[in-house]
Amino acid sequence: MSNSAMSVVILAAGKGTRMYSDLPKVLHTLAGKPMVQHVIDAANELGARQVHLVYGHGGDLLKKSLSR
Secondary structure (H helix, E strand, C coil), rough: CHHHHHHEEEEEECCHHHHCCCCCCHEEEECCEEEEHHHHHHHHHHCCCEEEEEECCCCCHHHHHHCC
């Protein structure tokens, strides 16, 4: 499969209860940006045609964070 035909599905629906935080775990920062953004950036660098994000808990915060 060529990269131009590749689609990526990112599973970002966990609550992260063991992190003892109200922030969804994928929004915790690492090297200055949310962890999920690192995954999205990697997918884009690979030339993914589509990137799909599956979210649940804290979805509104996730959408708000990624729309910036």
